[in-house]
Amino acid sequence: MNALIATDLDRTMIYSESALAAPPGPDSVCVEIYRDAPLSFMTQSGVDALTALAARTPVVPVTTRTRAQFERIMLPGRPFRFAVVSNGGRILCDGEDDVGWRAALQARVRDRSVPLADLHADLLTRIDESWVRATRVADDLFAYLVVDTERQPADFLASWNEWCVPRGWTVSQQGRKIYAMPVGVTKSAAIAEVRRRLVDDGALSADAPVLAAGDGRLDADMLESADHAIRPRHGELHDSGWTIPGLAVTRRAGIAAGEEILAWFAAHTPDSPTPDHTALDIPVPDPAFAEK
Template structure:
C-alpha cells in the first residue's frame, strides 16, 4: 500500500445544517452521522457516504480531529471501524477505538517541557473574558481549552492580543467560527499522524515511501496540510477567510457539504494515481491482454 489518508472531520468531512446553509441542506440528499442530545447534529451527503466507505476499503484512512475521544465517538462515520484515529488535536491516538496510553504519556511530557501549563493559560484567559460576548469556557481532555463566543460582539483586539500572549508561552490561539481554541504548540495533528504512519510502515500495512494525503479547513489543520505530500482544503472556513495556502495545496471549487464530496473525489484520484504507479504492481488494466 502506497497511500495514507488523514482527514479532519467537522466542516471538512461532516457538516451541521448551519455549516451547510439552509439552501444547500434543503437541496442535497443527506445522511445524519451524529446525534447529540437526542437531536441530529452532523450530516454527510449520500454521495460522500459512499465515497468515504469505498476509500476506507481501499487505503488506510485516519480520521483526524480536534474533538475529544468522547465527541469523536458520537459520529457514525462511513468506513468504520477505523484501525487508527487521531483525537484531541493529536493529544490522543485511538487504536481500534481504545486510547493509546503510551502516546498520551509522550504528549504530556512534551507539553510540560515546551511552555506554560493549562492552569496558567486558564488563569490568564479568565482575566480577559466578558459575559457580553463569551458564552462559555471549556476544557478539552485536560489538554487544551476553548471559548464559545458571539463573534458579532467579540472585541476586535481580543484574538490578536491573546495570540501574542499564547505564542510567548508555547501555545497557539485560533478561531473557528464561534470557538476560540488555545492549544499547546507541541500538540499537533501532524505529530500524531507521523506516529501512526511509522506504525503502519513497521507492520507492513503501507510501504516506506507511502504518500500522505490530507484535508482540513481550520488553523489547527495547517501543520497537517504542510506535512502532507498532497493536501486540500475547502473553499470555506477559517483557512479560506485567512487566504491561507502552502506550496502544492489544492482548494475545492465547491463550498459546504459539496466541498466534502469534492475532497473525497480528490482523495480517490490521488490514491488511484499513486496505486497505478506502484513499482512492481501489475497494471490491472493490462491483465488479460498481451
Template sequence: MNPLIASDLDRTLIYSTAALGLRMPDADAPRLLCVEVYEHKPLSYMTETAAALLTGLARTATFVPTTTRTREQYRRIRLPGPPPRFAICANGGELLVDGESDTGWRRRVEAGLAAECATLEEVRTHLARTADPAWLLKERTAEDLFAYLVVDRALLPEEWVKELSAWAEPRGWTVSLQGRKLYAVPAPLTKSAAVAEIARRTGPCEVLAAGDSLLDADLLLAADRGWRPGHGELADAGWTAPHVTALTTRGVAAGEEILRAFGGTA
C-alpha cells in the first residue's frame, strides 16, 4: 500500500533566498535547484539532493503539494519529477486534479464557510480599519476565501497580532504570521479536509505530512506520521504531537531531511 504524502511547500520543501539558512562555509554550501521564477527573477529553491529525493518518491507514493498559495502562485512552481495528480491550494479551498480545479469541492468548501464563519468582507474591513500604514505594505485576498497582509516585521507590533487573533477567533477565523505575511483564514478552511478527500478517492493508505506553520497543524494532526522543521511558527511555539517528529534542522537542509524521512517510510 503506497502512502499519500501531503506536504506544505514554502519553508518546508522549497525556500526563498532569505529562508535558505545557509550557515555553513560558502565552500560547503549545497548545490541548489531553482524551482520558481517570479517577475523574471529566481525566487524559490531546494537542494539538488532534495530534488532527486522528491523525484524518487513519485515512484512509490502519491505526492500531494499542499499549500496556502493561490492556484496562480502554485503554478509558478516547477517541482522535480512528474506533475502530481493532486494538489491542494488556498489552504484546502482549491483541490486540483490533473491541474484543473475540482468545482464540486469548491462548492462544498463555500457552503461550509457560509454556515460557520464571518464573511471575508467583514474581516477585510476590520483589517483595513486597524492596520497601521507604518508597517502595512500590501493587503490581499486569496481565491475569495481568505485575506493576508504583507507587513514590515520589524515594525509590526506583537500586541496587534494578539488582538487580531482574539477578535477573529469568535468569528470562526484564525491568524497566522509567516515571514512577512500575516494570514487571516476561516478556521474550517483546512488542508486536512482536502487531504481526507483525496484519501477517500485514492483508497486506504498511510498519510504522511510535513509543515512549518500554524496553518499546517491540522494537517500534521490528521496524518498517520508527520514532520516539522526546526524553524517556523510551530517550532517557535514548541508545538508537537506524539506522531510528529520535531526536527532540529533549519532552512533548506530541513526540506532535504523531510524528504529523506518520507522516502524511508514510502
C-alpha cells in the first residue's frame, strides 16, 4: 500500500520573502523567479525532503494559481505526473491540460453558479481605488482582488458574501487577496479524480490513503476529504482556529513549517523509510496519530 500526497504550495510548501517568518538565510533555496527577481523559497532540507518523497510516492501539487503562474515554480521532485491548478479548475497530466476535466467542470459551474461576468459586474460596484490595488479574473473561472487590508472596509467581506452565496459563489480572504470562487470548483474534487485515475492504472493501490496539507480556506475542503491532513501554524485556517478531527498542526510557523509538513508526510506514508527528524529539528510524529 502506498499513498497519494496532495499539497498546497504558497505558504504551505513554498514561501515568499514576506511569508518566511525570518529573512532568507544560507539554507534558503529560490524556487521561483518573477520579473527577474527571486519570489518564492524553500529550505535546502525541504528541497531534499520533497525530492525524496516524490521519488517514491505520488505527489500532486495543488494550487489556486493559474497554469502559467504554477509553471513559474521550479518545484523539487518535478516533473509531476499530475498537478491541480486554478483551485481544481484544471488538471494537468504530464504537463498538458486535461480538456475533458475542464469541459465537465464548466458544465457543473453553469448549472450551479451565476456567470462570472455577472459576479464581476456586481463586484465593481462595491470597490474603489482607495483600498483595492488590483482586480483580476483568473482562467476565465474566478475573480480575486488584491487589497490594502488596513483600508479595506470592515463590512465588505460579509456584505459581498451575502450576495455571492445564494448565487453559487464562495468568498475567501487570504492575506491581501480576496477570492470569489464558483461552488463547483474545489481542490478536493480534482484530487478525487486524480486518485481514481492512479488507482485505475495501477499506480496507486485501492486502499492507499490521501495525505493533504494546506493553510487557507480554499484548502479546507481538500483537508476535510483527505484520510489524514496537516496544516501549518500560520495562515487563514490557523488564524480562524479552524480544525477537524485528527488534524495535525505544525509546531512552527513560516518556512520551517514546510519542512515539518514534509517530515509528517514521510512519517505517515506507508512502507516509507524513517525520516531524519534530527536533521529537521522537529518532534518525531506519533505513529498512532488520530484517525479521522
